[in-house]
Amino acid sequence: MKLFPEKLPQRLKQGLDPVYLVAGQEPLLIEEACDAIRSGAREAGVAERIVLEADARFDWSQLGSATETSSLFATQRLVEVRLPSGKPGREGGSVLRDFVGRGGDDILLVKCDEWEIRSESTAWVKALDAAGVYVPCWKVKPNRLPQWIAARMRSRGLNADAAASRFLAERLEGNLLAAAQEIERLALLYPGGQVGLQEVRAAVADSARFDSFRLVELVFSGQPGAALRCIRGLREADTPMPLIVGALARELQTIGSFQLLSRQHSAAQAFTALKVWKSRQQAIADAARRLSPRVVRESLSQLSELDQLSKSTGRDAFWLCLERLSVALATNRPEYCAA
Missing domain, CATH: 3.40.50.300 (P-loop containing nucleotide triphosphate hydrolases)
Structure with a gap:
């Protein structure tokens, strides 16, 4: 059945x-x-x-x-x-x-x-x-994600309005694990209460400084110093390592695929094929122009090593490798991809 x-x-x-x-x-x-x-x-x-x-x-x-x-x-x-x-x-x-x-x-x-x-x-x-x-x-379809978020909030004792659910859906772009973590944070901040757009924005602002999504934004917008500070914050907060690898991998794979597709198709067609959220299209296009295909390829290879480290006892090696990879992507310098 x-x-x-x-x-x-x-x-x-x-x-x-x-x-x-x-x-x-x-x-x-x-x-x-x-x-x-x-x-x-x-x-x-x-x-x-x-x-x-x-x-x-x-x-x-x-x-x-x-x-x-x-x-x-x-x-x-x-x-x-x-x-x-x-x-x-x-x-x-x-x-x-x-x-x-x-x-x-x-x-x-x-x-x-x-x-x-x-x-x-x-x-x-x-x-x-x-x-x-x-x-x-199955993955939750984009047009159904706000409803999924609202239902998840209700299950955690929160009553969210439509604007709050749409804001989270737009920010998290279908990443249910990240959505679940944000909702758990909101449940701690507003137990059993009404959650509107203002409360959600405030909670996201409080948590944005050192979360995995912030690291992705800093790395792919070319901010190596801020990325390194963010990594230190992630480490101090004991952020799960696989979560960081997953966030970087999703963005890097999308950028690599966009670089390939945009050689033969328009940017709009490439984004449609890749199902990239409209709010992320400009950032993806900018990163694809800034990064060389070589850096993207070598960084994807390095991510495989990071994934293995995230599942081992080599915590110090993981964070060092993450720093080198982040600098390589933020500066478009492939030599930093080397172990």
Whole structure:
């Protein structure tokens, strides 16, 4: 049964389904749906969880061997299969179909971080859909983002007017993780209250000095000194490193794609193809003119190293590498991209 994320909590209140498939292109919605299922399982007395990381080298026989023996501590377990690519292959699809076909007491949760609409027509997805609940987590369309923000605020005890929701939607440009963080900040500042455009503007101004979006603005507008000060502020605030990498990567990928498309198409056509928000088009165009394609390519390569550092224990190395990359982008000097 297909069930969109906003309907999942009510479904879980009615009890657990034997199978959950959570898949899509929006990381925040995917993770929150999985968290809701895990929480629902715990509340239902499912105390044991088996987690299988089904990457390209995964041995699918592990799914059967991990569940064929009875648990010493629980009669029911949550079996979580994390499938980053969203594609189990022929063998994996067959194993998943067989698993749900056998039934049993265990609850199966399959989490897919990459997804295409055509995946819904595959045999293994149809089997999981028929046996339980399929939760598609698509990106929120721009024209629906203000409504999503307003609903999110209501869930946090805030009553936002339309102008406040539109302002946040325009500023955050579809980044649901950043939107969720802004809303949590507003909930702390105005607990249980009315939030208008003035309150939202004030909260954003208070937080803008050292947030990831501010770093992106400084780097791509060519302000190396201010960018370095911003990085120090991010470090002192213990800002999550993957959040910083993600913000830089999205902007840099857009700039690189715009540089390629604008060689054969008009700027307007390129922005339409890339689905760039109108409020960001001028900044993207300016950065694309200022940065050489070489700097963009080498910076994207450096971002891959930053991403690895953000997931390791090398905190000092991450911040040093981030400073060098930011200076390279702010000054258009490729030599700073070198490790």
